[in-house]
Amino acid sequence: MDGAANPATGQEADAREAVIRVRGLVNRFGSQVVHENLDLDVWRGEVLGIVGGSGTGKSVLLRTIVGLNKPAAGSIEVLGVDVLNGREEERRSVEKRWGVAFQDGALFSSLTVLQNVLAPMREQLKISPTLMKSLGELKISLVGLPAYAGSKFPSELSGGMRKRAALARALALDPEIVFLDEPTAGLDPIGAAAYDDLIGELQHALGLTVFMVTHDLDSLYAICDRIAVLAEKKVLVEGPIEDMTSVDHPWVQEYFTGPRARAAQDKKKGE
Numbered sequence: 001m002d003g004a005a006n007p008a009t010g011q012e013a014d015a016r017e018a019v020i021r022v023r024g025l026v027n028r029f030g031s032q033v034v035h036e037n038l039d040l041d042v043w044r045g046e047v048l049g050i051v052g053g054s055g056t057g058k059s060v061l062l063r064t065i066v067g068l069n070k071p072a073a074g075s076i077e078v079l080g081v082d083v084l085n086g087r088e089e090e091r092r093s094v095e096k097r098w099g100v101a102f103q104d105g106a107l108f109s110s111l112t113v114l115q116n117v118l119a120p121m122r123e124q125l126k127i128s129p130t131l132m133k134s135l136g137e138l139k140i141s142l143v144g145l146p147a148y149a150g151s152k153f154p155s156e157l158s159g160g161m162r163k164r165a166a167l168a169r170a171l172a173l174d175p176e177i178v179f180l181d182e183p184t185a186g187l188d189p190i191g192a193a194a195y196d197d198l199i200g201e202l203q204h205a206l207g208l209t210v211f212m213v214t215h216d217l218d219s220l221y222a223i224c225d226r227i228a229v230l231a232e233k234k235v236l237v238e239g240p241i242e243d244m245t246s247v248d249h250p251w252v253q254e255y256f257t258g259p260r261a262r263a264a265q266d267k268k269k270g271e
């Protein structure tokens with residue numbers, strides 16, 4: 001936890017708590033270097049949007065933090081636990097405190113939505129099947145799905161509903177951090193805006209920290225407290241979205257001052 005008084009100045013240092021702390025991260029695939037000495041802090045309770053050009057390593061960063069990709073070097077702490085080199089039991093217990101919703105939902109196709117939501121509970125919770133089912137149904141309603149969706153298979157749902165189902169599964173264990181990979185990709189603008197509202201509401205109601213990889217400028221303006229831009233193999237710049245227009249970097253300029261950004265900004269102002 002940050003927040004100790006600085007002995008030199010006597011002033012309160014940064015009072016924010018870094019729930020994710022990445023330092024010196026290096027990711028390589030063969031001769032391709034994706035991340036080189038990447039540093040990132042994610043603060044408790046914020047919605048952080050991770051943006052960057054295609055192939056800059058946004059998904060690789062997410063996958064590395066949640067343990068699905070082993071980096072070549074660096075350190076990653078999540079909720080104070082060293083997830084790369086910490087003790088196995090510590091790592092397993094911290095994994096229960098986050099949830100992940102992947103771009104395509106990554107739901108088990110042979111299980112119903114309810115069974116998908118119950119899967120992490122079955123693995124981790126020692127509670128009665130009746131209570132588990134009730135909790136699963138609660139998660140399904142929490143993400144705005146109708147009760148009947150619980151008995152459907154993922155293939156029987158629309159893309160937007162599948163994304164909500166994936167979110168319900170990510171919320172199964174009441175996580176503190178939720179990782180979302182391109183949550184609004186493939187949704188129509190109304191569906192995407194509804195999904196953004198849902199994330200905003202859940203973040204507010206549950207005090208979640210949200211780590212969101214996205215290309216969606218509307219989402220960035222609507223719900224992100226902070227943006228981290230991946231470029232040149234690292235987090236090139238981070239801060240509130242208003243700060244991005246003054247960043248002197250071609251991709252950042254084009255992305256945040258182009259016509260789509262202006263449209264997203266106008267939309268936000270018009271709300």
Ligand SMILES: Nc1ncnc2c1ncn2[C@@H]1O[C@H](COP(=O)(O)OP(=O)(O)OP(=O)(O)O)[C@@H](O)[C@H]1O
Nearest residue numbers: 029032034052053054055056057058059060061213
């Ligand atoms: N398992 C892997 N093996 C080899 N190369 C990989 C692997 N995973 C990712 N890469 C490469 O790493 C780079 C970054 O990939 P990543 O999926 O993180 O990009 P991204 O920023 O999320 O892109 P996009 O916005 O297009 O989804 C890409 O060049 C990709 O081909």
